[in-house]
Every structure is written in C-alpha cells, then in structure tokens.
Amino acid sequence: MLLNNKIAVITGAASERGIGRATAACFAAHGARVAILDLDRHAAAHAAQQLGDGHLGLAVDVADPQAVNQAVAQILEHYGRIDVLVNNAGITQPVKTLEIGMQDYDRVLDVSLRGTLLMSQAVIPAMRANGGGSIVCLSSVSAQRGGGIFGGPHYSAAKAGVLGLAKAMAREFAPEQIRINSITPGLIQTDITGGLMQDERRHAIIDGIPLGRLGNAQDVANAALFLASDLSSYLTGITLDVNGGMLIH
Ligand code: NAD
Numbered sequence: 349m350l351l352n353n354k355i356a357v358i359t360g361a362a363s364e365r366g367i368g369r370a371t372a373a374c375f376a377a378h379g380a381r382v383a384i385l386d387l388d389r390h391a392a393a394h395a396a397q398q399l400g401d402g403h404l405g406l407a408v409d410v411a412d413p414q415a416v417n418q419a420v421a422q423i424l425e426h427y428g429r430i431d432v433l434v435n436n437a438g439i440t441q442p443v444k445t446l447e448i449g450m451q452d453y454d455r456v457l458d459v460s461l462r463g464t465l466l467m468s469q470a471v472i473p474a475m476r477a478n479g480g481g482s483i484v485c486l487s488s489v490s491a492q493r494g495g496g497i498f499g500g501p502h503y504s505a506a507k508a509g510v511l512g513l514a515k516a517m518a519r520e521f522a523p524e525q526i527r528i529n530s531i532t533p534g535l536i537q538t539d540i541t542g543g544l545m546q547d548e549r550r551h552a553i554i555d556g557i558p559l560g561r562l563g564n565a566q567d568v569a570n571a572a573l574f575l576a577s578d579l580s581s582y583l584t585g586i587t588l589d590v591n592g593g594m595l596i597h
Contacts, residue, residue, distance in 0.1 A: 350577035352379035355427045357420070359410050359467060360437030362386035362395040366538045367486065368436040369395055370565035371572045376400060378573060380432070383423045385410065410437045410463030411455075420470040429478050432576045433471045435464040435485045435510070440499035440540055453502045460486075460506040464513055472526060480525030484575045485514040486568075487530045489591050497534070497553065498541050507532075511587060518585035527584040529575045534591030536563040558593030 356375045361368030361384040372382045376399040384399075386392040389407035396405030404426060408419040423430060438460045441452055464485050475481030490499050491507035499507075511530050518528040535553050554562060571590045574580050589595055 349379040351375055354380045354431040355429050356380045356432035357383045357430055358434040359385045362391035367565045367568045370569040374569040374573050385419055410467055411458035413466050416466045416470050430471045430474045431481050433483045435467055437463050440503045442498055443500040445501050448502050456502045457506045461509040464510050475526050476524050482576045483528040484572050485510050485530045487511045487532045489532050489534045515585045522584050529586045531571050531588050533568050534563055534594040
C-alpha cells in the first residue's frame with residue numbers, strides 16, 4: 349500500500365478506458381481516497397462509486413477557475429487535506445497547422461495547460477499547509493518529438509507547455525516539499541482518439557516501438573503511482589517517458 353490514507357485528486361478520470369480512470373483505480377487499490385473531477389457529474393460520480401466507498405466524483409471543467417476553486421474547496425471540506433494531484437484532463441485533435449481554428453487552439457490549450465495551472469494553483473496552498481505533496485502532470489511524447497502521433501501542433505504546444513510549467517513549478521515549490529513531475533506517454537490505447545486513428549497508422553507506430561506494443565492505461569497509472577508515492581521522494585521536475593522505448597536517444 350503506497351498511498352495509505354492519502355487524498356488524491358485526479359482530473360479527467362471518468363473516461364472508462366482512460367489513463368485517469370486507471371490511475372484512480374490504482375491509487376484506490378494502494379489505500380488512497382480519490383476525488384475524480386470530470387466534465388459530467390454523473391460520469392464522475394459513477395467512476396468514484398466504482399472505486400468503492402470513500403471516494404468522491406465532482407463535475408468540473410478544469411479550464412474554468414470558478415469551477416476549479418469550488419471543487420477544491422469541496423474536497424478540502426470533505427477530506428480536510430490534499431496530498432496528490434494528477435493533472436490528467438486533456439483533449440486532442442488530429443488537424444494540421446493550417447487547419448487550426450482559434451476555438452480549437454483555445455480549447456486544446458485551455459484544457460491541458462490552463463487546466464494544469466488552475467488546478468495546481470487551487471491545491472498548492474493546501475499542500476503547503478500540510479507540509480508537502482505530489483503533483484503529476486500528463487504531458488505527451490508529442491511534446492518531445494513534435495507530434496506525428498495523432499494530435500495536431502496545438503496539442504504538441506499544449507503538452508510542451510505543460511512540461512515547462514511543471515518544471516518551473518517544481519523549482520518554485522521544492523523548498524516547501526511539493527514535488528511536481530511530468531509523464532510523457534507514447535500512444536496509449538484509450539478513447540482519446542475518438543476512433544479516428546487508422547489501423548495502418550497504428551501499425552506503423554508499433555513498428556517504431558522497441559517493446560513492440562502500444563501502451564495501455566495501466567502502464568501510465570503505474571508510473572503515476574510511482575511519482576505520487578514516497579518511492580519517488582527525491583524526484584522533482586522530472587519527465588518520465590512511458591512509451592515502450594519510442595524515444596530512445
Ligand atoms: P480520455 O479521452 O480517455 O480521457 C480524458 C478525460 O478528460 C475524459 O474523461 C474527459 O471527459 C476529461 N476532460 C476533457 N476535458 C476536460 C475538462 N475541460 N475538464 C475536466 N475533464 C475533462 O484520454 P486519455 O487518453 O486517458 O488521456 C489522459 C491524458 O493523457 C490527457 O491529458 C492526454 O492528453 C494524455 N495523453 C494521452 C495519450 C494517449 O495516447 N492516450 C498519450 C499521451 C498523453
């Protein structure tokens with residue numbers, strides 16, 4: 349039990365086959381009580397129920413400061429503390445540079461980048477008051493290799509922004525024992541592609557993965573568990589690749 353009695357907040361954790369959901373289940377199995385924040389109230393509540401007793405599901409758009417602050421206040425009222433935040437909510441879009449509309453740009457950046465900032469701003473005072481905490485941010489291999497997997501350039505930019513933000517926050521809050529680290533998954537089999545990824549493309553990607561398979565949500569959840577727990581107590585500001593060796597260099 350690596351997270352016994354810890355309180356963990358995970359954004360975007362309602363999606364059935366998603367990384368957030370697998371992370372929530374993994375954390376709960378390790379003794380954490382988990383607050384699941386996602387867009388739909390029923391989906392969030394259902395996902396929390398499925399974890400067993402003592403978990404919470406709340407409706408939040410992570411890009412909306414008021415909704416974020418209200419949700420974090422509710423979590424603090426309920427549990428009294430927050431030990432772990434996983435900034436997992438994210439959306440993507442398979443469009444090229446010349447096709448990126450301003451609404452698409454805003455939405456893709458807002459969910460990943462603004463959402464990561466707002467959620468971190470909301471939980472850090474509570475972590476500070478508790479003497480520390482761990483924040484895990486979901487970036488992507490797309491940030492490191494300039495896309496070319498599924499998402500467009502605005503997605504790569506959002507996820508590269510997450511890396512910079514996480515590193516700068518890690519530097520700023522290390523003296524207060526708040527560790528902030530990022531995970532850069534390769535292609536993980538979830539529903540984020542909305543069924544738009546062609547088999548041919550998928551096979552081409554697998555050909556470039558030394559471990560010879562796509563990732564699954566549990567692969568990423570295990571990495572999040574490591575970063576959330578005291579196993580990683582001397583790590584902050586790192587980028588943990590979970591990509592089957594796709595980016596060995
Ligand atoms: P997913 O689509 O299965 O889940 C994403 C969840 O985020 C959904 O439940 C969705 O409702 C929620 N969400 C979307 N916008 C939100 C908002 N504004 N506020 C709150 N919740 C919101 O996706 P996934 O594949 O599990 O991805 C999880 C994270 O991992 C994302 O940040 C994604 O960019 C990142 N990632 C995924 C992959 C991959 O191949 N699946 C690779 C690299 C990085």
